[in-house]
Amino acid sequence: MVEQTLPEEEKNTRSLNFIEEIIEQDIRTGVNESRVHTRFPPEPNGYLHIGHAKSICLNFGLGKKYNGKTNLRFDDTNPVKEDVEYVDSIMEDVKWLGFDWEDRLFYASDYFEQLFEYALILIRKGSAYVCDMTAEEMSETRGTPTRPGKESIFRNRSVEENTDLFHRMRAGEFEDGSRVLRAKIDMASPNMHMRDPVLYRILHAHHHRTGNQWCIYPMYDFAHGQSDSIERITHSICTLEFEVHRPLYDWFIHEIGIYAPRQIEFARLNVTYTVMSKRKLLELVREGYVNGWDDPRMPTICGLRRRGFTPESIRNFADIIGVAKRDNVIDVSLLEYCIREDLNKRANRLMAVLNPVKVIIDNYPDDLVEEMEAVNNPEDESKGKRKMPFSKTLFIEREDFMEDPPNKFFRLAPGREVRLKAAYIIRCESVVKDPETGEITEIHCTYDPQTKSGMPESNRKVKGTLHWVSEKQAVKAEIRLYDRLFTKENPDDIEEGKTYKDYLNADSLKIITALIEPAVSGSAVLDPADKSAGYEKDGVSGKYQFERTGYFSVDKDSTPQHLVFNRVVRLKDSSSKGEKVKENFTFL
RNA sequence: UGACCCAUGGUGUAACGGCAGCACAAGAGAUUUUGGUUCUCUCGGCCCAGGUUCGAAUCCUGGUGGGUCAACCA
Numbered sequence A: 001m002v003e004q005t006l007p008e009e010e011k012n013t014r015s016l017n018f019i020e021e022i023i024e025q026d027i028r029t030g031v032n033e034s035r036v037h038t039r040f041p042p043e044p045n046g047y048l049h050i051g052h053a054k055s056i057c058l059n060f061g062l063g064k065k066y067n068g069k070t071n072l073r074f075d076d077t078n079p080v081k082e083d084v085e086y087v088d089s090i091m092e093d094v095k096w097l098g099f100d101w102e103d104r105l106f107y108a109s110d111y112f113e114q115l116f117e118y119a120l121i122l123i124r125k126g127s128a129y130v131c132d133m134t135a136e137e138m139s140e141t142r143g144t145p146t147r148p149g150k151e152s153i154f155r156n157r158s159v160e161e162n163t164d165l166f167h168r169m170r171a172g173e174f175e176d177g178s179r180v181l182r183a184k185i186d187m188a189s190p191n192m193h194m195r196d197p198v199l200y201r202i203l204h205a206h207h208h209r210t211g212n213q214w215c216i217y218p219m220y221d222f223a224h225g226q227s228d229s230i231e232r233i234t235h236s237i238c239t240l241e242f243e244v245h246r247p248l249y250d251w252f253i254h255e256i257g258i259y260a261p262r263q264i265e266f267a268r269l270n271v272t273y274t275v276m277s278k279r280k281l282l283e284l285v286r287e288g289y290v291n292g293w294d295d296p297r298m299p300t301i302c303g304l305r306r307r308g309f310t311p312e313s314i315r316n317f318a319d320i321i322g323v324a325k326r327d328n329v330i331d332v333s334l335l336e337y338c339i340r341e342d343l344n345k346r347a348n349r350l351m352a353v354l355n356p357v358k359v360i361i362d363n364y365p366d367d368l369v370e371e372m373e374a375v376n377n378p379e380d381e382s383k384g385k386r387k388m389p390f391s392k393t394l395f396i397e398r399e400d401f402m403e404d405p406p407n408k409f410f411r412l413a414p415g416r417e418v419r420l421k422a423a424y425i426i427r428c429e430s431v432v433k434d435p436e437t438g439e440i441t442e443i444h445c446t447y448d449p450q451t452k453s454g455m456p457e458s459n460r461k462v463k464g465t466l467h468w469v470s471e472k473q474a475v476k477a478e479i480r481l482y483d484r485l486f487t488k489e490n491p492d493d494i495e496e497g498k499t500y501k502d503y504l505n506a507d508s509l510k511i512i513t514a515l516i517e518p519a520v521s522g523s524a525v526l527d528p529a530d531k532s533a534g535y536e537k538d539g540v541s542g543k544y545q546f547e548r549t550g551y552f553s554v555d556k557d558s559t560p561q562h563l564v565f566n567r568v569v570r571l572k573d574s575s576s577k578g579e580k581v582k583e584n585f586t587f588l
Numbered sequence B: 001u002g003a004c005c006c007a008u009g010g011u012g013u014a015a016c017g018g019c020a021g022c023a024c025a026a027g028a029g030a031u032u033u034u035g036g037u038u039c040u041c042u043c044g045g046c047c048c049a050g051g052u053u054c055g056a057a058u059c060c061u062g063g064u065g066g067g068u069c070a071a072c073c074a
Helices: A018-029 A050-065 A084-096 A108-124 A135-141 A159-171 A220-230 A240-256 A278-286 A301-307 A311-321 A332-346
Strands: A037-040 A069-074 A105-107 A128-131 A180-183 A198-202 A216-218 A235-239 A262-266 A348-350 A356-361 A370-375 A385-390 A393-397 A417-420 A425-433 A440-448 A475-482 A509-516 A543-546 A550-554 A563-570
Touching (some): A018 A235, A050 A069, A050 A301, A050 A311, A108 A128, A108 A159, A108 A180, A108 A216, A159 A198, A180 A240, A220 A235, A220 A240
Parallel strands (some): A069 A105, A475 A563
Antiparallel strands (some): A180 A198, A417 A425, A425 A440, A550 A563
């Protein structure tokens, strides 16, 4: 028995989740020489989503925490659904999340020959047989969860006949669907998976890695556990729906007589206001409800990346949601909390007016342009300062002015003073309206020259502080404002006669043109070399907090001529506390 | 009308037979040149019924509720 000390940080830190407890117990008792070796085993038939991110962080996190290893293994046993497009995107996503499988990139298809040999072992032991029933017949004879099944009339074929038939299946002598190899277990088992499950099916299909080398392919159950065994995985972590497969997982390992990993199941992640099934996500893409797998409204990893989430924020999210066996639905506000927390510390501030209204400073010199100094990040002094041009004609947010404001309105109104952040205190003197529509077109103000930011007079108490841009120097940018994809907390909770698609949010994307301070130029386009990945070298370049409105991230569509930003998430907003007029206080 | 799994504030997650704690959300206040951040406080929970025990969220039994399982998908 090998004793191994647990990581130092474990002492006095957070309590362990149930998987860590199992692992630490195994380490203490010397199971598998106290090794820890996990794997992340995606099927390359779709893009990874935030639920996979939980699994990736769990598996790679455990490997790292216990000085073990983690493999990336593609579970590619179904050639008709799988594609290299997905293989590539999965590797990119795992890397982007910050994990490294080093030289341990594997494919279940690497083991096809070995798996075939394992099948032969079972046939020789009389534990597997070739069955000629059709899929329908098999389904009929399988029984139901409450009724035992019937044994196949092919169940007692001789070892010789089975061996011969199985070889001929491989040789391509039979049609798709005409025969399968089945395990001989127990047609009366209360566990449906033990009722002579299919091991191999005939599929004359081109495989993305093995080409046309094979026309029989192993089923998940016959491939997964054995692949774990071949890779000497110690803890094979998967989601709850595989719990009923575990007896079969163990049965194959035992029956073949090979190294035995341990399967442990945890509850998959659900998040409010979105769907997580690959089928549904694929449908949203195919039917054009979103603009591709990386649409920033998607819960896919590439979608979150394009939206502007950082890998750090997602790892932190995976960490704090925990791991357990009970069904769970995580409030999306927790995800939002994670990205705000990260970006607040790391993203530079910029002033951007999303819904502009013109402000004219009547007593400011016509052609004067002053350079104001603005702090890049109040949370990080090392980020320094930048210059912002100030002039007679500015823009502020339309929501920052009210002609007849309630008492709790801390912004601009006739006769009231506010501070323009990093500039002067101004007072509203009058407004000009469009005679037709009644819409305010100009707000006329005066400024107090003694209140320039930094001057003693500027410490004067005023009602509020607004962000602004100077008309002449402002840069236009396309801004994509995202909202939750679904209107219902749980879109899978479907009313009679509806589908989850009936709960799609029609307003999940709004595109506007905003005016941004000129400092944005030059830094608002992704390095073309990074474009494919959609992320940047230092993690937060291209990501900003637009002061008072939210966090924004440069989109891959952005060019120097046409800047494009995605809103990652709004700033937390307590402006409507105790008020019922939220629309008036919240930016778009 | 079967087997298996699960059950702690609104949400998520701790407790290893001994004071039910943490985070998010919600609410109140302080600070603030972002109605952001930060800080303080408040609200609010052991599914039910028995049993074991000096003592049960924890162990046992039975309910109740939820989930999973009947692809030649994974």
